[in-house]
Amino acid sequence: MTDLRQQALDYHALPTPGKISVSLTTAAETSQDLSLAYSPGVAEPCREIANNPDDVYKYTGKGNTVAVITNGTAVLGLGNIGPMASKPVMEGKSLLFKRFANIDSFDIEVKHKTVEEFVNTVANIADSFGGINLEDIKAPECFAIEKALIERCKIPVFHDDQHGTAIVTAAGMMNALDIQGKDIKQANIVCLGAGAAAIACMELLIKCGAQREKIYMLDTKGVVHTRRNDLNEYKKLFANNTDKRTLDDAIEGADVFVGVSGPDLLSQKQVKAMADKPIIFACSNPDPEIKPELALAARDDLIMATGRSDYPNQVNNVLCFPFIFRGALDVRARTINDAMKIAAVHAIRTLAKEPVPAEVLKASCEKDLSFGKDYIIPKPMDPRLCSAVAKAVAQAAVDSGVAALDMPENYMA
Numbered sequence: 297m298t299d300l301r302q303q304a305l306d307y308h309a310l311p312t313p314g315k316i317s318v319s320l321t322t323a324a325e326t327s328q329d330l331s332l333a334y335s336p337g338v339a340e341p342c343r344e345i346a347n348n349p350d351d352v353y354k355y356t357g358k359g360n361t362v363a364v365i366t367n368g369t370a371v372l373g374l375g376n377i378g379p380m381a382s383k384p385v386m387e388g389k390s391l392l393f394k395r396f397a398n399i400d401s402f403d404i405e406v407k408h409k410t411v412e413e414f415v416n417t418v419a420n421i422a423d424s425f426g427g428i429n430l431e432d433i434k435a436p437e438c439f440a441i442e443k444a445l446i447e448r449c450k451i452p453v454f455h456d457d458q459h460g461t462a463i464v465t466a467a468g469m470m471n472a473l474d475i476q477g478k479d480i481k482q483a484n485i486v487c488l489g490a491g492a493a494a495i496a497c498m499e500l501l502i503k504c505g506a507q508r509e510k511i512y513m514l515d516t517k518g519v520v521h522t523r524r525n526d527l528n529e530y531k532k533l534f535a536n537n538t539d540k541r542t543l544d545d546a547i548e549g550a551d552v553f554v555g556v557s558g559p560d561l562l563s564q565k566q567v568k569a570m571a572d573k574p575i576i577f578a579c580s581n582p583d584p585e586i587k588p589e590l591a592l593a594a595r596d597d598l599i600m601a602t603g604r605s606d607y608p609n610q611v612n613n614v615l616c617f618p619f620i621f622r623g624a625l626d627v628r629a630r631t632i633n634d635a636m637k638i639a640a641v642h643a644i645r646t647l648a649k650e651p652v653p654a655e656v657l658k659a660s661c662e663k664d665l666s667f668g669k670d671y672i673i674p675k676p677m678d679p680r681l682c683s684a685v686a687k688a689v690a691q692a693a694v695d696s697g698v699a700a701l702d703m704p705e706n707y708m709a
């Protein structure tokens with residue numbers, strides 16, 4: 297652990313502080329270059345854009361740039377550590393955008409007092425970018441923030457912790473249920489956490505066939521039920537008319553556990569109390585609700601996933617956000633709608649059933665990977681993710697009428 301700590305600190309500090317930098321896409325060596333890049337030449341594209349605002353996509357990097365924006369209130373599972381302490385995570389998201397989908401990205405950490413102030417700040421700078429990826433903003437504020445920004449911005453606004461997580465969770469869950477021989481409509485689901493990720497994951501699982509009344513959601517006060525009078529409007533949608541009050545009560549006989557809450561909250565005893573062939577997605581980062589070695593020591597008929605890169609089955613929004621934005625940007629979608637999200641779910645889950653190329657095995661330090669209990673979902677470094685997910689998303693955007701451009705010819709061929 298100490299070793300990982302020092303390695304991680306060195307990784308971020310060396311050879312230069314941070315993980316990303318800006319690079320030039322055009323020549324800037326000679327006076328001639330500068331007279332085009334800057335004065336006087338730069339005035340020409342300015343005039344064009346002033347006459348035709350859409351030309352901003354032709355003459356600037358806007359169309360391939362996403363802002364990663366946070367207020368630092370729900371940073372991984374570390375909680376409300378503030379905007380500056382969140383910056384390594386946000387630079388990390390920018391790194392992932394560039395590495396996996398060749399999207400340029402800036403991280404923006406916003407200090408604010410009210411939701412309105414945050415929304416105004418983001419809305420006022422939104423036109424600079426092709427899309428906005430909201431990150432690590434806690435519930436319930438995240439819901440009002442995303443809604444207001446979608447209404448005010450002409451570009452896609454996507455809260456990754458809600459929808460990126462939900463898309464990947466749904467893809468992995470449908471595959472895991474298939475492998476365990478369970479029907480999503482019959483599955484008893486326990487969701488530990490009732491925040492951004494939890495609400496969105498459960499809503500999307502319901503769109504995929506899960507039954508709302510078979511979902512037991514828990515927050516820091518226990519089971520979300522109809523006799524509680526402290527529930528916000530989002531939790532209320534999951535309030536069960538039940539006598540179950542604790543995780544011990546809810547986990548008894550459950551088929552599925554989804555953890556989007558915090559570290560070490562699920563015990564081996566609770567794992568043993570689940571139904572035959574259970575599925576555990578312990579997705580809290582960096583430390584899951586239960587460590588895989590503990591869960592697998594409790595029983596061997598389970599499918600286990602975490603949000604981390606160092607265990608099998610990484611259920612993490614990195615499998616979604618770079619690629620959903622790639623597809624959205626390439627057809628200039630004005631929003632990311634349900635059709636695009638569902639298209640992403642199916643593209644991700646289908647890819648897990650394909651043979652895994654040698655380069656992916658090498659990058660994952662694996663000898664063999666094939667669809668099954670330890671491989672329910674693709675690896676983030678699988679280059680086919682970009683083409684498969686972006687293509688499905690772009691097509692869904694075009695088909696659902698939210699794209700300003702046609703599907704590019706031979707897109708991702």
Ligand SMILES: NC(=O)C1=CN([C@@H]2O[C@H](COP(=O)(O)OP(=O)(O)OC[C@H]3O[C@@H](n4cnc5c(N)ncnc54)[C@H](OP(=O)(O)O)[C@@H]3O)[C@@H](O)[C@H]2O)C=CC1
Pocket residue numbers: 369370371372373374432433434435436456457458461488489490491492493494514515516517518555556557558561579580581582602603611612613614
């Ligand atoms: N693997 C992945 O891709 C992702 C994982 N996550 C993980 O999910 C977790 C939550 O993130 P997010 O939804 O954005 O954060 P939020 O702050 O929006 O929500 C956190 C939720 O967890 C609940 N919670 C916290 N501690 C406990 C506890 N001891 N028992 C029960 N519930 C608890 C909170 O309860 P209350 O409402 O009472 O405060 C709240 O409902 C983080 O650990 C994060 O790393 C998030 C996004 C993606």
Ligand SMILES: CC(=O)C(=O)O
Pocket residue numbers: 370371372373432456457580581603612613614
């Ligand atoms: C993965 C991620 O976005 C989170 O844990 O918050």
Ligand SMILES: [Mg+2]
Pocket residue numbers: 372431432456457
């Ligand atoms: Mg996050």
